[in-house]
Amino acid sequence: MGRSGPFQWGDVVQLTGPKQRRYTIVLAEGKQFGTQHGALPHADFVGLDDGSLVSVGESEYLAIRPLLQDYVMSMPRGAAIIYPKDASHIVGFADIHPDLTIVEAGVGSGALSLWLLRALHGTGRLVSFERREEFRDVAEANVTGFFGERPANWQTVLGDLADELGEHVADGEADRVLLDMLAPWECVDATALALRPGGLVLCYVATVTQLSRTVEAIRADGRFTAPVSSETLVRGWHVEGLAVRPDHRMVAHTGFLMTARRVADGVELPSFRRRAAKADFAEADIEAWTPGAVGDRAPSDKRARRARRDAQRQAAAIAAGTSAGVAGEPVAPTADPAHADSADSAAQVD
Numbered sequence: 629m630g631r632s633g634p635f636q637w638g639d640v641v642q643l644t645g646p647k648q649r650r651y652t653i654v655l656a657e658g659k660q661f662g663t664q665h666g667a668l669p670h671a672d673f674v675g676l677d678d679g680s681l682v683s684v685g686e687s688e689y690l691a692i693r694p695l696l697q698d699y700v701m702s703m704p705r706g707a708a709i710i711y712p713k714d715a716s717h718i719v720g721f722a723d724i725h726p727d728l729t730i731v732e733a734g735v736g737s738g739a740l741s742l743w744l745l746r747a748l749h750g751t752g753r754l755v756s757f758e759r760r761e762e763f764r765d766v767a768e769a770n771v772t773g774f775f776g777e778r779p780a781n782w783q784t785v786l787g788d789l790a791d792e793l794g795e796h797v798a799d800g801e802a803d804r805v806l807l808d809m810l811a812p813w814e815c816v817d818a819t820a821l822a823l824r825p826g827g828l829v830l831c832y833v834a835t836v837t838q839l840s841r842t843v844e845a846i847r848a849d850g851r852f853t854a855p856v857s858s859e860t861l862v863r864g865w866h867v868e869g870l871a872v873r874p875d876h877r878m879v880a881h882t883g884f885l886m887t888a889r890r891v892a893d894g895v896e897l898p899s900f901r902r903r904a905a906k907a908d909f910a911e912a913d914i915e916a917w918t919p920g921a922v923g924d925r926a927p928s929d930k931r932a933r934r935a936r937r938d939a940q941r942q943a944a945a946i947a948a949g950t951s952a953g954v955a956g957e958p959v960a961p962t963a964d965p966a967h968a969d970s971a972d973s974a975a976q977v978d
Contacts (some may be wrong), residue, residue: 631693635673638949640773642694642702646687652694652702654945663687696746699774700739704938706766706927709739710808710832711882713862718806719747721858721887722830726751728803731822733757733789733815737935738767740808745771745779754782755796757789762932769939773946793818800824808832810919813845820851823890831886834924839884850897852888859884 631639635655643651643661653661653670661668665685672682673691681688694702697712710718718740724730724747735741735756744754758764764784772778785792789807793815802822807815812831819829829852831842843855860882864875891897919926927935 632678634675634677635691637674638946639673640694640699640946641673641691642698643682644690644692646689650698650702652699654942654949656945656949663689696742696774700742703737703739703770703773704766704935704942705737705739705770706763706932706935707734707736707760708924708927709737711739711879713860713879714832714882714885715740715743717860717885718830718832719743721885722804722806722828724748724804728752729797729801730754730804730806731757731789731793731797731802731819732806732808734759734763734809735767735784736763736808737939738770740806741767741771741782742774744806745775745782748781750779750781752781754779755785756782757785757787757792759786759788760932761786762929762936765936766932766939769936769943773939773943776946790815790818793822797822803827805829806832810838812838812842816845816849820849820890825890825892827890829888829890832883833886834883836884839886842886846886846888851891851893853891853897855886855888857884857886 635641637655637657639655641653641655643653645651645663651661653659655670655673657670659670661670663684665687668682668684668689673680676682676691679690679692682691683689700709700712700715718724724744726747726749728748729752730744730748732741732744732754733756735758741754741756748754756767758767764786768778768784771782783796785796789809799821801824803824804827805819805823807819807829808831809815812833823829829846833839833842839857843857846852846855861878861880863878866873866875
């Protein structure tokens, strides 16, 4: 993506319909977009300026190239994604910029990877760890679909970060380590070894219990500054004439962000090294850390396989239309069941 000017074959186009429902298509020769009011041939879009209206019957559709946040919210997903409101804060709070070496675990459906690769702008290195093969495949297809090709500075590793990190990132090589996982405290030692002095670790967790245990592990390790924790709430507003009020619905809590900096070896920070109380986190009192235990809905294998298939088909359609100008198969995004009623999740297949 990243094109500008009139639409061309192979472009990804976002259509917004009369009820503000959004659809994503890839312009391909000989294809058409079907609506309840009639069909819109893809050829009708070619040559139009970005942000044009296309009519079918008495209905009009706004055709515009999607932003990264639009793509992320509508792309096929196997695992839950990091929402744009959190991803933007991660990019800001972790000070992501070109030429960094970044470690990410787990990659999920590739939402955060897209934001990180966009910020790296083709420089540096992003190493993404994922334990489930089907999730890795979904992420690779989504990232390839957005950029039109697999970024040369992106490496995906199938395995556990705590076990595999040293094989792919040398000690003191990483500038940032971003942990989006169930039990980030299990990776504190590996993270400390990989980070250079002054580097930053950022953990994204869903529950208070995860946050508390992660913070205590960072403090007890002694190689980091005092952890800083926060969450981001974004509330939209309805503004129409004198009717100005907050929206009735909002995406409120999604996760907590925790950041800490790596100090130089040999530096003692006694005020940050606190021995946990005996009853803090006795293993016998903690239930197994599983998606269900922290309130997440574990995606089924069938759903993950479907998301992988959809993502790969979409990436292939974009690549075919972009590189060769031949017909690609337009792909509708897979909606997140947890937000199936969202207008941004609406999809339609030719």
